[in-house]
Amino acid sequence: MSTLFLRTLRDDPADAEVPSHKLLVRAGYVRRVAPGIYSWLPLGLAVLDKVEKVVREEMASIGSQEVHFPALIPREYFDASGRWEEYGENIFRLMDRKKAEYLLAPTHEELFTLLVKGEYSSYKDYPLSLYQIQIKYRDEARPRAGILRGREFIMKDSYSFDLSHEGLVKSYYDHRGAYERIFSRLGFDYKIVFAVSGAMGGSASEEFLARTPSGEDAFVQCTNCDYAANTEAAEVAVPPAVVSTGSTNAVQIHDTPNTPTIDTLVEVFNALGLRDEPFSAADTLKNVVLRTKAPGETEWSLLIVGVPGDREVDLKRLSGQLEPIEVEQAGPEDLAKAPLLVKGYIGPQILGLESPSKIKYLVDPLVVEGSVWITGANVEGKHAANVVRGRDFTPDGEIGAVEIRDGDRCPRCGSPLEVAKGIELGHVFQLGEKYAKAFGLTALGQEGKPVGITMGSYGVGVTRAVAALAEQTYDDKGLCWPRIVAPADVHLVATGKDDAVFVAAAKLAEELESKGVSVLYDDRYGVSPGVKFKDSELLGVPTIVIVGKGLADGVVEIKDRKTDERRNVPVASAAEVIAAVVAGTEVTAPGGQT
RNA sequence: CGGGGCGUAGCGCAGCUUGGUAGCGCACCCGCUUUGGGAGCGGGGGGCCGCAGGUUCAAAUCCUGUCGCCCCGACCA
Secondary structure, X not given: OOOOOOOOOOOOOOOOOOHHHHHHHHOOOEEEEEOOEEEEOHHHHHHHHHHHXXXXXXXXXXXXXXXXXXXXXXXXXXXXOOHHHHOHHHOEEEEOOOOOEEEEOOOOHHHHHHHHHHHOOEHHHOOEEEEEEEEEEOOOOOOEOHHHEOOEEEEEEEEEEEOOHHHHHHHHHHHHHHHHHHHHHOOOOEEXXXXXXXXXXXXXXXXXXXXXXXOOEEEEEEOOOOOEEXXXXXXXXXXXXXXXXXXXXXXXXXXXXXXXXXXXXHHHHHHHOOOOOOOOHHHEEEEEEEEXXXXXXXXXXXXXXXXXXXXXXXXXXXXXXXXXXXXXXOOHHHHHOOOOOOOOOOOHHHOXXXXXXXXXXXXXXXXXXXOEEEEXXXXXXXXXXXXXXXXXXXXXXXXXXXXXXXXXXXXXXXXXXXXXXXXXXXXXXXXXXXXXXXXXXXXXXXXXXXXXXXXXXXXXXXXXXXXXXXXXXXXXXXXOOOOOOOOOXXXXXXXXXXXXXXXXXXXXXXXXXXXXXXXXXXXXXXOOHHHHHHHXXXXXXXXXXXXXXXXXXXXXXXXXXOOOOEEEEEHHHHHHHHHHHHHOOOOOOOOOOO
């Protein structure tokens, strides 16, 4: 370590918020260069390499072959797929000396598809799976959380090419299996959740999320069965439709001046004394005005979504389902175009009747057929009661729009769901024919006719995995790597000023290396023991060996970074014992004599 | 793009209210002491005080503009 390019920091960097960011910087694994752009120092690179090694092994196990594309790509490739425009500001664009336009690839579907098209032309060539480990560039509006969400990051991306949907499904599950092995071997606590396929098109899609409080993705998991989904893709069980008994009263209009919020509305209604038990926000139907724009359209259209008044509309969840149609909150200028909509007093009763008939009205499935609501009367200062879905209004359709919360019911078994946070480590999905069609990738079939190719797309965030792992394993002393990715097997500390200590430690290091145990040897002379101990804990190597004052008694100390269990072993057998600990082949209980 | 905060040494910060030519801790270099929990003493090197303009005898400090960064939100295979 006396020559290792490393400088640890005593203080957290001021710009870091999440634990992985603070610790990776403090422990000298990475350094910031620009927002969302980091340099990897020797220790960080060592961890990164180990993660990549696991990824490569598992990709090989499913027969995927590694290739490598450039990150710098001429515009024409992304014009061909329409993504030069579609991807918008998230693409880093640049020009060469001849003013030809290039981009730094945010993803490589185009290149993979065209490569395959150029090389393969027979059905006999398929199925095929290719992958690469590549730096990706995305000019994120707001990079954050250090390594977790950068503008430059490393991703393993792979693509499967099949002749049939059955083939695609097999490729998909091959990848899914490989990802399970990758994340399990890396030591992640992760969850596979249903996801929306997003702008990529396609159908089946699942995400691998590392559970952690600093995660950006919210997902739900059932407390009883194994249902789990990204909240954008989640469904919730809905109450049964209300069977009309014919006894529901007709719609009544009530004066409700100054009721701009659901709370004030509920208060006014309760003051009316319409029924014995008090009304709550859940008895009101909230109609939120949004605007949508389909690709290629220039004008926004209005969309109204009805949800129970005690619920918020989850725009992320909505946009996940509406993709590629854009959706956002409507502004005053949008409302001005629909004079029948009285802000704060919108009710679905008039929709579809007159001029706003062009406005689409969707309800959350929680607004079941036959349900009875208090809602706007479409007149300033008035609300309507006893408004029944199916009698007084009929929505154009249903869409899961409410913000999902703890306690909502599982769509499969009806048990309560709980909401948790996670970091997206990987994503698998069935792309289908989108890119193959766009680029004319086909194979000549047995009958001499072209057969369509169907693709799957699979990604692992490699740099993100390093940070996510730090996020899941750190403790109050520092990083705490699972052995498989640790920058070394053993952190060997020599303490004291006695030359004998350094001689013995150097010899031990050598013996360990010869047994295939990688050693990070702290041979810094004249550095106090406290500093060395703190550093060894901060760096997070799983096994710490101390050659120090025990040497006088002929022993060295072995310490487990995670559990802090310590024991002394004789110098003579130290290498052997340590190698066994590292290999996990030691049979005696920790602390026992070997 | 909206809201909030911050730019002073490699890192973390003080100084700015009330202008007088830059300081503390860590890190780094030298010497002596110290060596099982981020050592002590002494000596030292390192700063376009983000940038530009203005006010002033004098600006890190006041004014204007500008650039950048961080956090929250919007956005985001």
